[in-house]
Amino acid sequence: MSNKDKTVVVGMSGGVDSSVAAYLLKEQGYNVIGVTMQIWQDESECRLENEGGCCGVTAVEDARRVAGVLGIPYYVMNFKEEFQKNVIDYFVDEYLHGRTPNPCIACNRYVKWESLLTKSLAIGADYIATGHYARIRHLDNGRYAIANSVTAKKDQTYALYGLTQNQLAHTLMPVGDYEKPKVREIAERAGLPVAHKSDSQEICFVPDGDYASFIERDSGIVMPEGNFVTKDGEVLGRHRGITHYTVGQRRGLDLPMGRRVFVTEIRPETNEVVVGEAEDVWSETLKANRLNFMGIGDLPLGEEDHFLAKIRYNHAGTGCRVKRTGEDEITCVFDDPVRAVTPGQALVFYKDDYVAGGGVIVS
Structure with missing residues (x-):
């Protein structure tokens, strides 16, 4: 045809x-x-x-x-x-x-x-x-995978790791x-009237970037203030509500520490935001679930392999060993520490130039 x-x-x-x-x-x-x-x-x-x-x-x-x-x-x-x-x-x-x-x-x-x-x-x-900015490859193993585009600067493979085999088979x-x-x-x-239209940058439904206010409007929930604490539980001050913060954040903490400090953990069960030093934001391991295998069909329980992994959209990628540690869990050990492993973000791991699979970071 x-x-x-x-x-x-x-x-x-x-x-x-x-x-x-x-x-x-x-x-x-x-x-x-x-x-x-x-x-x-x-x-x-x-x-x-x-x-x-x-x-x-x-x-x-x-x-x-x-x-x-x-x-x-x-x-x-x-x-x-x-x-x-x-x-x-x-x-x-x-x-x-x-x-x-x-x-x-x-x-x-x-x-x-x-x-x-x-x-x-x-x-x-x-x-x-x-x-x-991505390509679709039909691999020798019979599976479809998202592969890197020709331009690393605009590459969008990270945000596509969740697509299924059926979806990829019907996509150009x-x-x-x-x-x-x-x-x-x-x-x-080609005479297209949008040839020089600027690219969108923000999340489309929060154009002003104020996530906390949007969440309050949409949910009707006003997040209570709570404590900034050290990892040992020492209270450092008061925060505005956990929706205002993310791991690795430095700006907007308003803590009179006399030095730069960073969010290292968010504890919703106690309504605490944990703050630490720059070195506390670096990690060598993470766990992820809600897995989607793409270029590889599976990673059997207990088995592991080496990949290049990204922990956020603009992360260049770091080598790591990914091991299947549960029915819906993988543990990733990085070759070199990575900054600001953030629960809720995606871990996407690559083999050569294509997406092998990914999941959602738990810890």
């Missing part, structure tokens, strides 16, 4: 990357349908007019204009219910329990893929596609073969 007999639904955020993805796939002969996912803001509430975000009025307007230039069908699909349940509710609950979540990972897994792919396949599409990521300046050049050459 040639490309012209295959249909691709492209998730169009109104930005340059997804717009170029749609253009490239049309050039490759696919039947392309553009879709923007309404996932958060109502049109009257849009707060990201010129910030390149993926949720509001500008996203729909820009995506529709691009679809017009490309001559492809374009639709807006409502995924607000799915987004509220799988992203916002998850985000809020994690913070209330002293963890620091990555909502983009949840959005990718349960909204941008699970919900969009299900609807796309139901209308007869063969694939969905996005503008992520054409932008992963290009660096960002080339993507903008392609957009300009």
Whole structure:
């Protein structure tokens, strides 16, 4: 079957990357349908007019204009219910329990893929596609895996570790073969009106970056003040509520210590924020659960292997030994200590240039 007999639904955020993805796939002969996912803001509430975000009025307007230039069908699909349940509710609950979540990972897994792919396949599409800076490889072992894009600076593989084999088998990521300046050049050459649109940086539903206030508004829960303490329990002062803090944080502590101190642990059960010295933020081990194996089918209980692991989105990666220590648990021992291991964030481990698997950091 040639490309012209295959249909691709492209998730169009109104930005340059997804717009170029749609253009490239049309050039490759696919039947392309553009879709923007309404996932958060109502049109009257849009707060990201010129910030390149993926949720509001500008996203729909820009995506529709691009679809017009490309001559492809374009639709807006409502995924607000799915987004509220799988992203916002998850985000809020994690913070209330002293963890620091990555909502983009949840959005990718349960909204941008699970919900969009299900609807796309139901209308007869063969694939969905996005503008992520990543590539999909079909490995010699028969499994699909997310592989690094050609540009480390924009690489987005970390946020995609949760995708399933079925999702990967029905996904195309054409932008992963290009660096960002080339993507903008392609957009300009194709006459796309978003060629020089700026990238979004913040979490789309918290554009001002004030997570604690958002959590209070959404949940109706006012987090109580509590104690800043040392790891031995010595009280150092009062904090504003645990949702204001994350492991590794230095700014905004307002403690008269006379030196730089850092958050080393959050204890929701006692409403304490533990503070320590710079060296206390470094760790050699961690545990993770909620596992998803991607490039490797499994890591049997008791077995271990060596990987390159990332503990946050902008982490360059550190060598480590990953051992299966429970039905839904792995223990990671790093070759060199890593800074600010943060419960709630993802551990993603790589073999060569592809994602082998990942999980959520517990401790």
